[in-house]
Amino acid sequence: MTALLAATACAATSTCANAGTVTVLATSFDCARASATIEKLICRDPQLKQMEIEMTRLYRLALTDDHSVPPPDKVEIDQRFWVIARNQCATEAEPKTCTIRSYAERAHQLRQGSAIVRTKDPHRLTDGPVAFRCAGLNALIAATYFHVEPRVLYLKWANTSVTLVQVPNVSATQYNGKDFRGNYSFWQDGNDAWLQLPGSGRMTCTAEPVG
Secondary structure (H helix, E strand, O other): OHHHHHHHHHHHHOEEEEOOEEEEOOOOOOHHHOOOHHHHHHHHOHHHHHHHHHHHHHHHHHOOOOOOOOOHHHHHHHHHHHHHHHHHHHHOOOHHHHHHHHHHHHHHHHHHHOHHHHHOOOOOOEEEEEEEEEOOOOOOEEEEEEOOOOOEEEEEEOOEEEEEEEEOOOOOEEEEEEEOOEEEEEEEEOOEEEEEOOOOOEEEEEEOOOO
8 A cells, every 4th residue: 555655646746766766757748738639638637647657657668578468569559559549539528538448448458468567667556457257257357457546447358348437435445437338336345346237236256366
């Protein structure tokens, strides 16, 4: 928890101290010169700005991993296309929701594909993917966390993915979200979790061992 609080403060101030050296973390673009509609939205929204700073850091780590899947040169190409797709969120009915989803999905891809991205990030604002097995669901669920305010959770299984946002709950960490199918909820208390899909009852889930 201490590390997480430090990471949150680090991203909020855009600086991190490590062994007496200050590393400046920033957005991948200059907010003072931002021209794209989504870039302007990111710069004035604290949650999105933290996600952008974290994304920049994850991407730079992925470029240092010769064993990443895909390899660094393909990661670079994919990132360029991802930026174009993210900026197209400006045309959506809910641009911020679209942008959050875009960041969550890309963070999941980068963390899944690179051991360096998953491990060499002491100031991280992301975790995962973590695998959950849910009663009544044949496929394992991969969960990637964005520790911003409010927190964001990306879930992916089989051919389905959904992005959820944390909501207040006194007994467990709860995330809600929706897509064209309906409403989703995910509750977590340690390694125990519960998932509710559109039109179904609550499923009991358990985190799978790592490795």
